[in-house]
Amino acid sequence: MAEVDPSETLSGVRTGPFVVGERVSLTDPKGRRHSLLLSPGGAFHTTKGRISHDDLIGAAEGSVVYSAGGVAYLAFRQLLEEFTVTMPRGAAVVYPKDAAHILVQTDIFPGARVLEAGAGSGALTMFLLRAVGPTGRVYSYERRADFAAIAARNVETFFGAPHPSWTLRVGDLVDAIGPEPIDRAVLDMLAPWECVDAVAGVLQPGGLLCCYVATTTQLGRTVETLRVHGGFTEPDAREYSARDWHAQGLAIRPGHSTSGHTGFLIFARRLAPGVTTPARRRRPAPGAYGSDYTGPRPTWAGPVDADVVDPEPVSP
Numbered sequence: 001m002a003e004v005d006p007s008e009t010l011s012g013v014r015t016g017p018f019v020v021g022e023r024v025s026l027t028d029p030k031g032r033r034h035s036l037l038l039s040p041g042g043a044f045h046t047t048k049g050r051i052s053h054d055d056l057i058g059a060a061e062g063s064v065v066y067s068a069g070g071v072a073y074l075a076f077r078q079l080l081e082e083f084t085v086t087m088p089r090g091a092a093v094v095y096p097k098d099a100a101h102i103l104v105q106t107d108i109f110p111g112a113r114v115l116e117a118g119a120g121s122g123a124l125t126m127f128l129l130r131a132v133g134p135t136g137r138v139y140s141y142e143r144r145a146d147f148a149a150i151a152a153r154n155v156e157t158f159f160g161a162p163h164p165s166w167t168l169r170v171g172d173l174v175d176a177i178g179p180e181p182i183d184r185a186v187l188d189m190l191a192p193w194e195c196v197d198a199v200a201g202v203l204q205p206g207g208l209l210c211c212y213v214a215t216t217t218q219l220g221r222t223v224e225t226l227r228v229h230g231g232f233t234e235p236d237a238r239e240y241s242a243r244d245w246h247a248q249g250l251a252i253r254p255g256h257s258t259s260g261h262t263g264f265l266i267f268a269r270r271l272a273p274g275v276t277t278p279a280r281r282r283r284p285a286p287g288a289y290g291s292d293y294t295g296p297r298p299t300w301a302g303p304v305d306a307d308v309v310d311p312e313p314v315s316p
């Protein structure tokens with residue numbers, strides 16, 4: 001019987017009939033998914049009887065198998081999106097809807113040199129590796145050795161072998177950052193503002209930085225730090241939501257499984273060496289940088305009593 005060939009798995013995608021050693025996803029009539037690893041003579045036990053692995057080995061993807069009790073199960077390989085939300089995790093993962101926007105808005109391209117921190121459970125790492133392809137490079141940093149080990153295991157499981165385009169470094173990004181020039185950077189961590197200087201040192205002019213944060217306070221601190229740094233374009237902060245729809249005959253309505261808040265995405269581009277962000281033409285909102293505001297302060301925000309006297313923008 002054919003075995004899985006890791007050398008063909010750089011994308012993590014396999015085609016053709018199911019083979020021994022592959023993970024297969026079975027969907028029952030209620031839409032519930034079950035995952036199993038194919039072994040000769042193996043069995044998957046359900047409340048409606050056993051399913052023989054031998055019925056799946058050699059079958060085409062999209063086949064139907066029956067339990068001993070006659071219940072039909074649809075068999076497919078897991079997609080990367082399913083794998084990232086079901087794989088073992090240490091840290092919380094980037095959800096597929098956000099990963100999709102990160103890839104597009106950060107303009108990740110084949111051959112790109114991408115910096116990522118923290119690696120966490122490796123979910124975003126896998127999307128990045130797919131997008132940069134064999135000619136690109138992903139440098140991932142993770143300060144927790146136990147999380148780095150989980151990420152490495154997940155990446156290897158999905159791609160079937162250690163990915164040749166991946167460098168994983170254990171350590172705090174600020175201390176462990178390598179000298180390599182970087183085209184794109186994605187920070188998914190508690191305090192991305194602490195890493196802005198370090199990333200700015202390696203991000204090439206025109207390169208993009210994306211920060212993924214969970215709360216509005218992190219969002220504000222990240223945006224203001226990028227402004228104060230001065231070597232980035234005006235940050236662009238966004239949240240994306242996704243809504244499922246139920247469509248059956250005349251019953252067309254939003255589904256029940258709409259995802260709630262996951263995170264905010266902040267994007268900015270690196271300016272040329274020595275260039276600082278031109279002064280803003282628009283005044284800050286009244287009180288935005290008033291006496292209650294204690295965070296990083298862009299020069300154009302004016303003095304602390306900006307909510308009393310509305311200042312003209314100050315050129316850097």
Ligand SMILES: C[S@@+](CC[C@H](N)C(=O)[O-])C[C@H]1O[C@@H](n2cnc3c(N)ncnc32)[C@H](O)[C@@H]1O
Binds near residue numbers: 091093094124147173
């Ligand atoms: C939310 S998780 C990242 C999840 C990951 N993007 C994924 O999709 O699986 C945040 C990770 O950042 C790591 N981290 C936080 N600050 C860091 C830093 N300064 N340098 C390196 N890793 C850091 C944490 O240990 C944690 O594992």
